[in-house]
Amino acid sequence: MTETLNRTPLYDLHVELGAKMVPFAGYEMPVQYDGVMGEHNHTREAAGLFDVSHMGQARLIGDESALEKLITADLAALQSGEQKYTLLLNSEGGIKDDLMVSRPDDEGLFLVVNAACKRSDFDYIIEATKGVAELVELDGRALLALQGPQAGAVMAELCPDAAKMVFMQAGWFEVDGLRLMISRSGYTGEDGFEISVANEHASDFARKLLSDARVKPIGLGARDSLRLEAGLCLYGHDMDEATSPIEAALTWAVAKSRRERADFPGAARILKDIADKPAKKRVGIALKDRAPAREGTEIAVNGEVVGVVTSGGFGPTVGAPIAMGYVRTDLATPGTQVDLMVRGKARPAEVVKTPFAPHRFYRG
Amino acid sequence: MSTRFTKDHEWIRVEGEEGVMGITAYAAEQLGDVVFVELPEVGKTVAQGDELAVVESVKAASEVYAPVSGEIIEVNSALEDAPATVNEAPQGEGWFVKIKLSDKAQLDAMMDDAAYAEHTK
Missing domain, CATH: 3.30.1360.120 (Probable tRNA modification gtpase trme; domain 1)
Known part of the structure; x- marks a missing residue:
């Protein structure tokens, strides 16, 4: 250390x-x-x-199309004064990071990426936009x-x-x-x-x-x-380079126009996941007793392991333990009863819709 | 007799052959808001240093070890519905279990109040 x-x-x-x-x-x-x-x-x-x-902040000045080819947003639809949540993809369509992209002025884009990923993200973007746009890191x-x-x-x-x-x-x-x-x-x-x-x-x-x-x-x-x-993903826990946006239940972050154009990395895999449903899917899980289930806890049905918790703890506003994790897609329907194997003991739980606490965004 | 302490921040108060134990005020403060305590079954036999219980705070789970060897004769089931008692009265109503000691000599090597205060400085 x-x-x-x-x-x-x-x-x-x-x-x-x-x-x-x-x-x-x-x-x-x-x-x-x-x-x-x-x-x-x-x-x-x-x-x-x-x-x-x-967290990493940067501007992207210049031709945005090279960046757009790495993410899931429709940048032409991002108006001046708007922000969007989007995903940076690797060549297999796995999630390299999740980020906020906004257009606060007419000079270019403003990016905010995760701390642990920022060096890798920025290098990836610099390489892909070489000669057409400049990434200005805002250290x-x-x-x-x-x-x-x-x-x-x-x-x-x-x-x-x-x-x-x-x-x-x-x-x-x-x-x-x-x-x-x-x-x-x-x-x-x-x-x-x-x-x-x-x-x-x-x-x-x-x-x-x-x-x-x-x-x-x-x-x-x-x-x-x-x-x-709030049911929001933590990168490196609830998703990583192996996870597709569809498995992560972030299909909404893949712009419809981009699906039609199929011009993002791993498009074949991601579009297949949308069409055929992926093998596993991120869900919310509510525990019925008071023992929290932490990251890494196995999810089981009738003794068979069907998934794993990727984030878990106690929700002070909910007043009970809550978790997120991945389960077999046929078990991803809200209401499905599962067991969380906390220290070898099966704790009854249920697949639920997220968020656990209602969003209270200001929409005017 | 007076209360004895471990370096892992458990306390035990012994009367006769029985001891009542829990985690110290220092440990409770470090853990933050306790939201769940997993206690052992009554009748279980533990050796000194064995994992005895698990305390869950909002942040994380922490193990609690048996300060002495013996048999669990009672657990504080009130913690099930009121885990925050561990924060409110860690060395009182927030006790974890009662143990029938199998080797009282183990207490001799443990810290007293003054030594524990020094340990947590």
Whole structure:
């Protein structure tokens, strides 16, 4: 363990706020401040501030068609001021990463990718767009997420124009002379914003947000329980390079026009998965007693292993243990009874629709 | 007698041949909000250091080890419906199991209050 960990521009603030810091994707990140349960609940009830500066931000300037050939979105349909969730595919149609792509201005695209994947993603994109577009990595920018039912009201006081956006819109805004790229999106299932701010101003801007009594700092622990309740995938756990978007139940992220054009990597496999159904599929699972089932727990029916849990824990808002995992497609229908083999003991559970906690995005 | 502690943050309080045990306030604080405790069956025989129980917080599952060898004579089934008791009163109502000790001499090598306080500094 001699690996040197990176720090985000908010490191000193986290320490000052009493965070417990842990290594995550090569960074020292706050896993919790006061406690995961309290932070989770505060985000669902008011507003939480998350440091997600470890994620990779980049602009793509130039011809977008080479990038489009690697992802599942229809970039021509991405209007100025809009954002989309999309998937970066490898040559077999497996998921290399999931990312947010937006068009905050007319200069080009703005990408936000996962921390653990960013070097690999960017190299892959640079190689594919060589000579037609330039990928500009934004190492100089931090990323903050403001999430929760009060996020809109907090933003309205700071930047009324940004608060007018609806879910999955994005743009540049000026606050106190700072140029911020703000999108109305997040990873909690709540209304909220992701705010890209220059590193040197990130800490002051975070303090400004935290000076609002409705906003509290939230660590990675609650970020994980919030996204799990929202039924959102965690890359490297709920999907990886071997998973097709259809197996991951992300068919909705493969644009219809792209299916017709069949011009993305692994198109044959992905279109076959859509037509014939894949052998396995990601589902939500509700446990009937109180024992959480963690990642790696086997899913069984009548003693036969039919799948595996890829994310699992306790859902504070649900008030019960919840999980996501992959099961044989014939068992993926909500209502199917399964057993989760927690430490050798069969725990009764049921395949359910996700999200576990209803999404509360602001759609205007 | 007074309470004894292990380096893995279990406590045990012995009266006569029986001991009541759980996890320390320090351990409960480190784990965070406890959402489930898996306890052993009454009648089970354990050796010192065996896995005895599992504590689940929102974040993760953690093993709890038998501080002494003996037979489980009672488990705190109230934790089933109220796992948060472990956070509220880890060294009181949040106890895990009662053990009939098979070797009281094992207690001699364990930490007392002062030594455990030093251990968690």
